[in-house]
Amino acid sequence: MSDPNPLAGTPRRTRDQVADLHFMDARYKLLDLAAFLDRLEKASGPEDHRVRGLRAALPLLLSAGDDRVAQILHLWSDPSVAPIEKADTKAASGVWPGLK
Amino acid sequence: MRYIEPHGHMVSRTTDDYQAMALAGCAAICEPAFWAGFDRKTADGFYDYFCQLTQHEPKRAAKYGLPHYCWLCINPKESEDMKLADDVLALIPEFMKAKTVLGIGEIGLNKNTRNEMRILEKHVELAVKHDQLILVHTPHLEDKRKGTRLIMDVLKAAGKVKPERVIIDHVEEHTIGEVLDQGFWAGITLYPESKATPVRAVDMLENFASQRVWLNSACDWGHSDPLAVPKAMQEMRRRGHSAAAIDSLVYGNPVRFLSQSPNFKDPQALR
Ligand SMILES: [Zn+2]
Numbered sequence: 001m002s003d004p005n006p007l008a009g010t011p012r013r014t015r016d017q018v019a020d021l022h023f024m025d026a027r028y029k030l031l032d033l034a035a036f037l038d039r040l041e042k043a044s045g046p047e048d049h050r051v052r053g054l055r056a057a058l059p060l061l062l063s064a065g066d067d068r069v070a071q072i073l074h075l076w077s078d079p080s081v082a083p084i085e086k087a088d089t090k091a092a093s094g095v096w097p098g099l100k
Numbered sequence: 101m102r103y104i105e106p107h108g109h110m111v112s113r114t115t116d117d118y119q120a121m122a123l124a125g126c127a128a129i130c131e132p133a134f135w136a137g138f139d140r141k142t143a144d145g146f147y148d149y150f151c152q153l154t155q156h157e158p159k160r161a162a163k164y165g166l167p168h169y170c171w172l173c174i175n176p177k178e179s180e181d182m183k184l185a186d187d188v189l190a191l192i193p194e195f196m197k198a199k200t201v202l203g204i205g206e207i208g209l210n211k212n213t214r215n216e217m218r219i220l221e222k223h224v225e226l227a228v229k230h231d232q233l234i235l236v237h238t239p240h241l242e243d244k245r246k247g248t249r250l251i252m253d254v255l256k257a258a259g260k261v262k263p264e265r266v267i268i269d270h271v272e273e274h275t276i277g278e279v280l281d282q283g284f285w286a287g288i289t290l291y292p293e294s295k296a297t298p299v300r301a302v303d304m305l306e307n308f309a310s311q312r313v314w315l316n317s318a319c320d321w322g323h324s325d326p327l328a329v330p331k332a333m334q335e336m337r338r339r340g341h342s343a344a345a346i347d348s349l350v351y352g353n354p355v356r357f358l359s360q361s362p363n364f365k366d367p368q369a370l371r
Contacts, residue, residue: 007309011340021338022299069300073274077245078212087211090177092241 053095075099101343103329103350104367105129106358107206107235107269107287107316110157110168111149117319117326122164124330127351127367129161130358132171132206132235137321139178143187146174150191154198167367169358171205171235172196179219189222196230202361203227205235206269209247212239217254224258233361234266235287238275240294248275252282265360267314270295276308285312285357290328298332302339305349314354 040051057072065071078096102125110118110131121129131153140146153170161168172195174188195201204227209216227234234255239247248268255261268279269287272295279286288304289295296304301315317328325331329350336346358364 007306007341007345009342009345010306010309013339025299067273069303070273073272074245076242077274078242080246081249083212083214083217083250085214087180087213090210092211092239092243094241096242 049097049099050093050095053099056099101125101330101333101346101350102127102367103333104314104354104358105317105319105326105329106267106314106354107132107289107318108326109134109318109320110161111152112321113319113326115160115163118161118164118166121326122166124327126166126329128167128169130169130171130202130354131157132237133173133175134206134237134320135175135177139181141184143184143191146188147191150195154195154200158200167200167365167370169200169202169364170198171203171233172201173204173207173223174219175206175237176208176210176216176220180213180215182215182218185219185222189219189226192226193230196232199363202358202364203233203235205233206237207234208237208251209239210237210243212243212247212250217250220251220254221258224254224261228258228260233358234261236266236268238268238270240270244270244272245274248279252279252284255284256282264312267357269316270318271304272296273300273304276304276313280308280310280312285314286310288313288315289318290315290325290332291318292323292325298328298335301332302335305336311353311356313349314357315350 053076057075060068060071060075076095076099105121105126108129108131110129133149133153150172153172157170158168172192174185179185204223207220207223209220224234236251238244238251251268255266263283267285267287270289271279271286276286288301290298290301305313315329315332317326318324319326333346333350355366359366
């Protein structure tokens with residue numbers, strides 16, 4: 001990973017200032033996520049691999065550090081390195097299906 | 101404030117979008133060739149598309165005072181059909197003569213298959229042979245990290261590719277560092293749902309300050325926003341970044357990269 005290289009001239013901010021700018025945005029997103037999990041609770045059938053991946057990412061939100069987004073994206077990434085022979089779809093699902 | 105839209109699929113946008121972009125300060129638009137949302141069956145379909153990109157779309161943009169440039173290729177979603185891909189590749193040199201073509205793009209990978217890799221290699225060869233800039237599309241979501249690494253391997257293996265003449269687009273928090281470390285330019289695409297939001301993009305910019313980053317909306321026929329770049333500029337202003345810092349990022353950086361093509365003219369100089 002690259003060395004930290006902060007943008008010159010980025011203003012120093014207090015946590016209050018960051019909260020003033022972005023708290024309401026984060027608040028509604030968290031409530032939407034909670035509502036999504038509630039909705040799943042009421043549905044039937046086995047757990048979808050994408051939802052499994054989402055649940056696996058939740059503990060990372062509470063971990064220390066300032067690279068949670070990268071950690072979650074790494075968690076959801078296909079870990080293989082070789083090209084595949086043929087794809088059965090053009091689309092990606094959002095979470096590597098092999099994630100346990 | 102002025103900005104460049106370095107990656108917009110204007111063939112899928114309405115004329116109202118051109119007007120809104122011009123009003124928001126857009127000074128030039130660059131349009132990579134991409135997937136139409138369905139697989140084209142013939143090289144003739146691509147011939148018409150390349151005519152649209154090089155002849156028709158610049159006229160539409162000019163009505164709003166916007167210079168329009170384009171990039172040519174067959175995109176990875178359609179390169180499973182190797183015969184079709186070869187036929188389309190054969191069309192490209194003729195279209196490169198158009199005065200608004202900036203290079204080969206957006207090439208890359210979608211599902212990281214062997215056929216996609218072969219067609220990517222052929223595009224890179226073509227770009228090297230004709231001394232063209234390269235614009236790379238990286239795969240979506242869970243396929244992005246693996247695909248980004250495979251693409252960088254192909255570019256390095258080609259030998260003659262200068263990383264400073266390649267922009268690797270759609271980077272996210274888990275790929276931007278590797279791309280910049282290897283000397284390539286990195287493009288951050290602002291999408292409402294996938295890729296990066298304006299807020300995350302500004303976080304990335306604050307963490308990975310680089311002279312080799314640009315922002316784009318990649319607006320197309322899907323869920324996307326042709327005003328995403330000005331919205332990221334607004335986010336930078338809200339956070340206290342100076343007008344000069346914003347200008348250097350959304351105008352200066354794309355102009356520096358694109359000016360490596362003799363066809364690109366700094367819009368400032370055109371006024
Ligand atoms: Zn695109």
